[in-house]
Amino acid sequence: QVQLVESGGGLVQAGGSLRLSCAASGRTFISSTMGWFRQAPGKEREFVAGIDASGFGTYYADSMKARFTITRDNAKNTVYLQMNRVERDDTAVYYCAAARPLGPIKPTSAQHFDPWGQGTQVTVSS
Numbered sequence: 001q002v003q004l005v006e007s008g009g010g011l012v013q014a015g016g017s018l019r020l021s022c023a024a025s026g027r028t029f030i031s032s033t034m035g036w037f038r039q040a041p042g043k044e045r046e047f048v049a050g051i052d053a054s055g056f057g058t059y060y061a062d063s064m065k066a067r068f069t070i071t072r073d074n075a076k077n078t079v080y081l082q083m084n085r086v087e088r089d090d091t092a093v094y095y096c097a098a099a100r101p102l103g104p105i106k107p108t109s110a111q112h113f114d115p116w117g118q119g120t121q122v123t124v125s126s
Helices: 027-031
Strands: 003-007 010-013 018-025 034-039 046-051 058-060 068-073 078-083 092-099 113-116 120-125
Touching (some): 003 113, 018 034, 018 092, 018 120, 046 068, 046 078, 058 068, 078 092
Antiparallel strands (some): 003 018, 018 078, 034 046, 034 092, 046 058, 092 113, 092 120
């Protein structure tokens, strides 16, 4: 009965910053790799960033690495996505998800994650 709830999205100007949060319930979070994904209207859901259970192993989609940072606070059951120098193309619904227990070491495909949060909208304006 793991639940994930995203927050922190909103309207931001190009070049600005946002920090997204994902609050989790359930013990699964403590030992799970967590990921952020995003989906823009008419586009497929794409991987953004991942972080292992310890919080020290992070990985990113190549296009995100220079601007986004993923962190987690296991004591608070929360994972974060710091978004810097946002661009128009960053506009999307952002989702957090927990990796399935028997998947790859650094999963990037949505099929390896469950459960999912409901998403938070990020809109970048100019």
